[in-house]
Amino acid sequence: METRSQWGTRAGFILAAAGSAIGLGNIWRFPATAFENGGGAFMVPYLIALLTAGIPILIMEFTMGHRYRGSAPLTYKRMNKKSEWIGWWGVLVAFVISTYYSVIIAWAIMYSIFSFNLNWGSDTEGFLFGSYLETAAPGEFGGFVPGVLIPLIIVWLLVLGILYRGVKKGIEMANRIFIPLLVLVFLVIVIRAITLPGAVEGLNAFFTPDFSALADGQVWVAxxxxxxxxxxxxxxxxxTYSSYLPKKSDITNNAFIVGFGNSSFELLCGIGVFSVLGFxxxxxxxxxNEVVAGGVGLAFVVFPQIINELPALNELFGFLFFISLVLAGLSSLISIIETYVAGLSDKFNISRQKAVIFGGGFAALVSLVFATRGGLNFLDAADYFINQFGVAFVGLVEVVLIAWVLRKLGELKEHANEISDIRLGGWWTFSLGVITPIVLGYTMYDLFRTNLMRLFETETGNYANYPDAFILYGGWFVAGGALVVGIIMALFKWRNASAASENETQNTGEAK
Structure with missing residues (x-):
């Protein structure tokens, strides 16, 4: 079997893992979520969630990849031959996300260019949905939008070029540039933001705690x-990333660094975003509270409005903000695509370069759907359903399978403790065996109940008031398709017979 690629340094792995975690959601999702769920008081359940779910699952996945030395499908197969489909399910979820995530990066590239002359004008909402995206009705394609298609091609050429170069010379080197540059750029943004008139009012709104919110179960779920x-x-x-770690690697320390590093950047984003919202x-x-927004609206509608009103250096501030979105998006997109590059390479015994061309090339073709005039609607529906019924559902199944069905927590804990400075104890097993399944289980129950109840109720009773048919094939079929195709992929025979047949005992010895 071909020797598996490895990270050049521990710092390279940490930067890559942090680059995957730090993405667009840190900038446009966390600030609004925190504000809407108790402000400063939200930090209490947020920190508890980090310590009882985030870092424990990070440790579990780091340990799985390091112990079984494979992509997600190969790792699950080596753990138990009947569980390979879960690895492919996660890979297919990543595939779907990569197809539209790349398009958002393309938007950010164009907006960084628009910043030089503030091309979006005074009606930033009308510019985004009309002049720029030329949004068509839900379910319609309406032809390509040149301002999306051209930067999208650039994004794919850049990212696939990085992945083609490999783990050490491609992914690690790229993240050594992207992540420090992202932090530097965003620090400049925050320093400028907190000096604006009204920044204090924004920060007060963000940090002032509403402790009564802690009694609301939905705040904890959030x-x-x-x-x-x-x-x-x-x-x-x-x-996938942890499978490239050297045999002697500190699993738990790495997880804590990545987890707290990601949360620190989210807090920095909250300070920057609410300073400019206060202004x-x-x-x-x-x-x-009347100007708070999240998601695409915050980044491409509200922020351009704010940039228009800045007393000086509007163009520079706008360029820095949208370049920060590009950098955060690229580092995350690289990690997302790497999941199916590694999976295809392991399963079909093909070179990394071929996996990049076939897997990445196919994803690039699919992403063209989101570069059309109707692309925004397809993106919105796919993003909602694949995140809610893909990522969260995979997480629930993963934790239940490992903790309750296969009962692997003890073995994984032993493996992590043998190579890590911070030893895992009852906190880790209780978090994964009890807390995480309960929270995720309730979340999935609430999501299914809410969405299934309104499906076909009325023509506009669905998510974002989309028509029933569009939600069915643009949302439910996308999320369900990831699971179905994942199961189908698991049915194919392994071309890499030595990897597929390698048993757990052998792997344990290799990993240690």
């Missing part, structure tokens, strides 16, 4: 959800 989605866990990434609120003479 905290666990934020941690879960933010850390890139449960859809094959961290298993905007003061300029418009309204409360901060």
């Amino acid at each position: 905290a666990y959800g934020q941690i879960f989605f933010s850390l890139s866990i449960a859809f094959a990434i961290m298993i 905007m609120a003061v300029q418009q003479g309204v409360g901060v």
Whole structure:
């Protein structure tokens, strides 16, 4: 069997893992989520969620990848031959995400260019949905948008070029550039933001605690959800990355560094975002709560409005903000694509370069759907359903399988303790065996109940008031398709017979 690639240094792995975790959601999801769920008080359930779900799952996935030395499908197969489909399910979820995530990076590239002349004008919402994206009705394609298609091609050429070069010369080297540059750029943004008139009002709104919110179960669910989605866990990434670690690697320390590093950047994002939201609120003479937004609206509608109103250096501030989105997006996209590059290479015994061309090339073709005039609607539906019924559902199945069915927590804990400075104890097994399954189980129950109840209720009773048919094939079929195709992939015979047949005992010896 071909020698598995390895990270050049421990720092290279940590930067790559942190680069995967630190993505667009840190910048546009966390600040609004925290504000809407108790402000400063949200940090209490957030920290508890980090310590009882985020870092424990990170440790578990790091240990799985390191012990079984394979992509997610190969890792699950080596753990138990009947569980390979879960690895492919996670890989297919990653595949879907990569197809539209790349398009958002393309938007950010164009907006960084628009920043030079503030091309979005005064009506930033009208510019995004009309002049730029030329949004068509749900379910319609309407032809390509050149301003999306061209930067999208650039994104794919850049990312696939990096992946083609391999783990050490490609992924590690790219993250050594992207992550320090991202932190530096965002620090400049934050320093500028906190000096704006009204920044104090924004920060007060962000940090002022509403402790009554802690009695609301949905606030705790939101905290666990934020941690879960933010850390890139449960859809094959961290298993794949940790499989490239050297035999002697400190698993638990690495997990704590990545986990707290990601949360620190989220907090930095919250400070920057709410400083500029406070400025905007003061300029418009309204409360901060009236200008808070999240997601695409925050990044491509609200922020351009704020940039328009800055007293000086508008163009520079806008360029830095959108370049930070590009850097955060690229580091995450690289890790997402690596999951199916590694999976294809392991399963079909093909070179990394061929896996990049076939897997990445196919994803690039699929992403063209989101570069059309109807692409925004397809993106919105796919993102909602693949995240809610893909990532979270895979995580629930993963934890239940490992903790309850296969009962592997003891063996994984022993493996991690033998090579790590921070030893795992009852906290880790209780978190994964009890807390995480309960929280994720309740979250999935609530999501299924809510979405299934409104499916076909009325023509506009679905998510974002989309038509029933569009939600069915643009949302439910996408999420369900990831599972179905994952099962089908597991049915194919392994071309790499030595990898597939290698038993657990042999792997344990190799990993140690």
